[in-house]
Amino acid sequence: MLPIKTKKELDKKLRSKSPIKSLGLVPTMGALHQGHMALVEKAVSENDQVVVSIFVNPTQFNNSDDLKKYPKDLKKDLALIENISSEIIVFAPSVDEIYQKYIVSKKYDFHGLDKVMEGEFRDDHFNGVGTIVEQLFKIISPDKAYFGEKDFQQLCIIKKLVETQKIPVQIIPCPIIRESHGLAMSSRNERLSMEMRLKAGFIYKTLKTAKDKFGTKSALKVKEWVDNQLLKNDDFELEYFEIADVETLTPLKRKINNRKYRAFIAVYAEEVRLIDNIALN
Incomplete structure (x- = not known):
């Protein structure tokens, strides 16, 4: 399996496959794991043709060191994809191919979804x-385009992008895939020591207990409890824990009947930033 590197080559490949009744896209930054593979498998099951993009996007990194350290293993990525289907098209462009001379972000109005948490x-x-x-x-x-719920805020942002830019694509949310001890699968997990990777199951365990407490306690009390749990654990540094409305991502102050809420967390472990979330009701 050879990746396609240019837009021109990709267009030619897609035209050679026509007519395509349904085209699915799984956008990734590579360093693929079983969470990504679950997205790819779902895309393959629902479309005639699937494209997996592999591109470490420099404009979404606010930390240059994080960008440099982001894991890359294209050979391994291609092998994982080919195990699902050799018919999948892999688009792995260079930064120059995507951004030409100007590596800058376009400015969007995400209606406040981008101002909280991440x-x-x-x-x-x-x-x-x-x-x-x-x-x-x-x-x-x-x-159709497939995105994991581990990056739930990102998923909300992309839905808003499609709405505001009037892009004719259906966004398909996919459940979080977890390691056996509960840690949400992420490419960044590769940067953790094996000992810390096991310990990091603590994050999901904390979220599950927070969900239980949310049934009987106020959001403030749940937040205080989570803060205390992280303060007592020297392995992790809490960046934020927030309970928010799933539609607006507005931080919760008082529960409202018939509203759906989700808990979001970001922590550092061995200088690696890990995020997770859980539906509360």
């Missing part, structure tokens, strides 16, 4: 996400 701590991050996702949608013109 947006509060990662300046301009979601403009970078929007820029590359809109580019990929324009280049590939998929009918």
